[in-house]
Amino acid sequence: MSAPPDYYRILHVQPDAPTAVIHAIYRTLLQRLQTSATFAGEADPAMIEEAYAVLGNAQRRAAYDAQRRSASARPAPPREVPAVDEHSETLVMNQCLFCGAAHSLQRRIERDDDCGRCGSPLCPAERHRLEYSGQRMLSRIPKHHAIDIYVTWPQAESYVGEMRDLSLNGMQLTCATRLQPNQIVKIICSELHALARVAHTNRDIDTADRWIIGVEFLTLRFRQIRGSFISAEV
Secondary structure, rough: OOOOOOOOHHHHHOOOOOOOHHHHHHHHHHHHHHEEEEEEEEHOOOHHHHHHHHHHHHHHHHHHHHHHHHHHHHOOOOOOOOOHHHHHOOOOOOOOOOOEEOOOOOOOOOOOEOOOOOOOOOHHHHHHHHHHHHHHHOOOOOOOOEEEOOOOOOOOOOOOEEEEEEEEEEEEEEEEEOOOHHHEEEOOOOOOOEEEEEEEEEEEEOOHHHHHHHEEEEHHHHHHHHOOOOOOOO
């Protein structure tokens, strides 16, 4: 049995990428296909859809990963290694997930790196949690206060919401504007700055004109804490 197509490479994500990142990358690729004639000429829309159909489904992804492991365990016949197009290989990972702008960083993304166009944080939330004592910072953030929400770029004025609950995985908030599931939004408050995927949206039964929204962090940056205070440096 031959090795399966490398769907991770097609979507420009790592094999351990969280599902939320795969959703976000897929949406970014679709945007690129619609707005960039050069990218549309180089990419294969059918393969992108095929890759997402597998990697975006937990059961199909697990079966695919098992197939990849099985194929890699067998010795492969000698073959010529094709040259890798460096630009193509890093195209999506070098883009902001919110506005789609490319960045010129030729190194590992650090926790304080931002998009030069829209100012969104670039550092993946998973990496941030491992490297930057996120749990300690989380415990010092008040859970009920105003946040600004952006759903597109540029956006003249933010939607105003209120944080209700917060974890290293995401946030629950309320907002008068209904957000759509899988929509990518930018969230800004005095303690953190993040890009997030909308996981669910439900009508607030206590306040008819508001929505309760759960989001999952894709990228995340905390303001640095010194002692018991949150620094104003961003």
